[in-house]
Amino acid sequence: MNYFGTYFDSNYLPRALCMLNSLKLYCRFYKIYILCLDEICLKRIQELEQPNVIPMSLSNLETAITDLVPLKNKRSRIEYYYTCGPAFLCLLIEQNPEIDVLTYLDADLCFFSDPQPLFDQFKGYSIGVIPHRMQEQKKEPWQGKYNVGWINFRRDTNGLACLHWWRDRCIEWCYMRYEDGKFGDQLYLDQWPKLFKGVYEYTNHGADVGAWNVRDYIFSLRNSQVYVDNNPLVFYHFHGFKKVTKNIYNPSLGFMSKPISPILREHVFAKYIVCLEKYSEGNEPTASISDYKPKFHIIKTVIRLVLSILFRQYLIYYKGRVI
Numbered sequence: 001m002n003y004f005g006t007y008f009d010s011n012y013l014p015r016a017l018c019m020l021n022s023l024k025l026y027c028r029f030y031k032i033y034i035l036c037l038d039e040i041c042l043k044r045i046q047e048l049e050q051p052n053v054i055p056m057s058l059s060n061l062e063t064a065i066t067d068l069v070p071l072k073n074k075r076s077r078i079e080y081y082y083t084c085g086p087a088f089l090c091l092l093i094e095q096n097p098e099i100d101v102l103t104y105l106d107a108d109l110c111f112f113s114d115p116q117p118l119f120d121q122f123k124g125y126s127i128g129v130i131p132h133r134m135q136e137q138k139k140e141p142w143q144g145k146y147n148v149g150w151i152n153f154r155r156d157t158n159g160l161a162c163l164h165w166w167r168d169r170c171i172e173w174c175y176m177r178y179e180d181g182k183f184g185d186q187l188y189l190d191q192w193p194k195l196f197k198g199v200y201e202y203t204n205h206g207a208d209v210g211a212w213n214v215r216d217y218i219f220s221l222r223n224s225q226v227y228v229d230n231n232p233l234v235f236y237h238f239h240g241f242k243k244v245t246k247n248i249y250n251p252s253l254g255f256m257s258k259p260i261s262p263i264l265r266e267h268v269f270a271k272y273i274v275c276l277e278k279y280s281e282g283n284e285p286t287a288s289i290s291d292y293k294p295k296f297h298i299i300k301t302v303i304r305l306v307l308s309i310l311f312r313q314y315l316i317y318y319k320g321r322v323i
Contacts, residue, residue, distance in 0.1 A: 003099045005089050007035035008107035011287040013044055015108045017279040022111035035088045064091055067171050082185040083174040086167035106149040110272050112226055112233045118207055126159040126198030128152030130208040141178055146189040149208050149237045158198040206231035211240055211253050219263040226267050236268055243286045249273055249315040269315055270322035
């Protein structure tokens with residue numbers, strides 16, 4: 001049995017439902033615990049009536065971990081969400097002694113094959129992290145070495161110590177600004193290999209493919225399975241994936257100065273868009289409350305816009321198809 005934890009609010013519902021649907025397709029035995037950050041989200045997840053999908057309300061978390069409550073009016077909503085994440089994971093592993101390995105998932109992931117190979121690779125380790133694998137010269141200081149999208153914590157001395165340390169640090173400081181080597185919940189991960197034993201850095205290129213590394217991979221199709229270099233695509237991280245008009249999506253590929261791989265367009269992005277449209281139920285499928293703007297944001301946005309138009313990186317959804 002694989003155990004997962006995630007959290008999201010109603011803005012992320014379409015993305016989260018896509019993630020849950022893909023997990024159901026590719027993962028045989030699992031339970032996923034969900035911190036529902038508002039009542040709309042809680043009601044929708046309860047309506048699924050799936051015994052392996054277990055929702056928790058934000059109020060229940062705040063009752064269990066009272067240190068969170070004084071922070072609610074001192075941090076923005078997104079900062080408070082990031083503060084709650086590690087606290088939620090700590091509570092899960094404390095309340096469910098059957099959990100040997102707890103894996104955190106971002107709600108904007110989507111699976112394209114069985115994640116079991118990742119768990120097999122993690123055997124013998126306490127903490128699992130995935131590097132961004134972006135070119136060093138293109139990395140912003142606030143991005144850090146590791147991505148938060150998938151993290152494993154084993155119920156052992158090192159795994160539990162790391163998880164509790166992360167919770168405590170986020171309660172102390174978790175803001176959407178780069179300051180003294182910190183940024184939100186993100187940059188704390190960079191310290192883990194120095195502070196804890198048993199940290200495993202995944203080398204599987206099929207895990208956590210996203211806008212930050214997609215330009216450096218070769219995509220192929222083998223027996224209807226998407227491959228990333230020589231690894232099956234396990235999951236794509238759709239961070240920044242945005243619907244910009246009624247029929248146009250922007251995959252937010254940054255400064256990639258080439259067209260999207262046809263395999264990526266047809267077998268990854270197109271499938272995700274169709275799923276988003278299905279679960280959006282007429283609402284905005286890629287809404288967000290994040291308002292963080294990095295340095296030179298306007299200039300970078302204009303450059304990305306030009307590149308997206310020049311290299312046909314926008315995706316058009318029309319009559320149930322992506323063209």
